[in-house]
Amino acid sequence: MKKPTIAVFGGSQEATLKKLAGKYKCNVLFHCGKSRNGGNKNEFKTLIKKADSIVVQLGAIGHVSMDLIKEVAKELNKPLYFNQGMGASGAIKLGLGLSSDVAA
Numbered sequence: 592m593k594k595p596t597i598a599v600f601g602g603s604q605e606a607t608l609k610k611l612a613g614k615y616k617c618n619v620l621f622h623c624g625k626s627r628n629g630g631n632k633n634e635f636k637t638l639i640k641k642a643d644s645i646v647v648q649l650g651a652i653g654h655v656s657m658d659l660i661k662e663v664a665k666e667l668n669k670p671l672y673f674n675q676g677m678g679a680s681g682a683i684k685l686g687l688g689l690s691s692d693v694a695a
Contacts, residue, residue: 595618595644595687597643597682597683597686598644598646598686599619599620599646599682599683600621600623600645600648600656601648601677602624602651602652603651605621611679611683615684617687620638620642622634624660626653631659632659635660636663639660639664643686645664645670645672646682647660648677
């Protein structure tokens with residue numbers, strides 16, 4: 592059975608996310624969410640194409656990047672979730688659909 596892949600955008604917890612991915616039996620793709628010159632849509636699109644779901648860390652990403660991610664997720668018909676905090680566990684749980692406070 593293929594492990595689900597979650598793309599997480601925002602923050603600086605890549606190492607923690609990758610570590611927790613083993614615990615939750617999933618793969619994590621990470622991008623800090625920082626964008627050059629107003630965003631890098633192609634870079635975001637590459638990660639989103641590989642993911643089964645997308646999580647945006649609301650407290651750790653700018654509006655331009657968030658808008659680009661929303662646009663690409665819609666274009667590729669990928670589920671998009673917004674994590675109110677910046678916690679790694681919460682992001683993974685949202686991406687896996689394990690959290691009851693899912694905001695899509």
